[in-house]
Amino acid sequence: MIGFTLLVALVGARTVRKIRPRVESLRVGESYLVFGLAVCLGLAPLAAYIGVASIIGAFLAGMALSELAEGTDMPRQAEAVTEFLLPFFLTSIGMQLNLVAFLTKETITLALLVTIVAVLTKSW
Numbered sequence: 583m584i585g586f587t588l589l590v591a592l593v594g595a596r597t598v599r600k601i602r603p604r605v606e607s608l609r610v611g612e613s614y615l616v617f618g619l620a621v622c623l624g625l626a627p628l629a630a631y632i633g634v635a636s637i638i639g640a641f642l643a644g645m646a647l648s649e650l651a652e653g654t655d656m657p658r659q660a661e662a663v664t665e666f667l668l669p670f671f672l673t674s675i676g677m678q679l680n681l682v683a684f685l686t687k688e689t690i691t692l693a694l695l696v697t698i699v700a701v702l703t704k705s706w
Contacts, residue, residue, distance in 0.1 A: 583634045595649055615660060626640045
């Protein structure tokens with residue numbers, strides 16, 4: 583996992599920077615968004631293949647694309663995709679929850695403690 587993360591973090595942004603002129607010259611509407619989706623849909627399954635959660639690959643794709651997105655409409659365009667896919671992501675996370683784990687004495691105590699601290703420190 584660390585090797586994959588370092589590789590994408592160190593090489594990903596540099597590679598995206600070099601590819602930017604080619605992305606700009608694509609004869610595709612919204613070329614930055616198309617390229618961003620391709621990178622995301624490439625790194626997510628690659629991460630899963632090497633044994634890391636696919637969400638890590640998607641996050642690293644976002645890191646690699648962050649410089650490319652500057653000065654473009656890409657973040658605004660990606661919002662529509664995010665708004666569409668977020669409910670599916672949250673549903674899948676919810677389905678993985680073990681609700682019985684929330685009923686243990688330790689979990690309830692911790693939740694109450696965190697809530698009390700949050701309420702007490704809110705005004706500071």
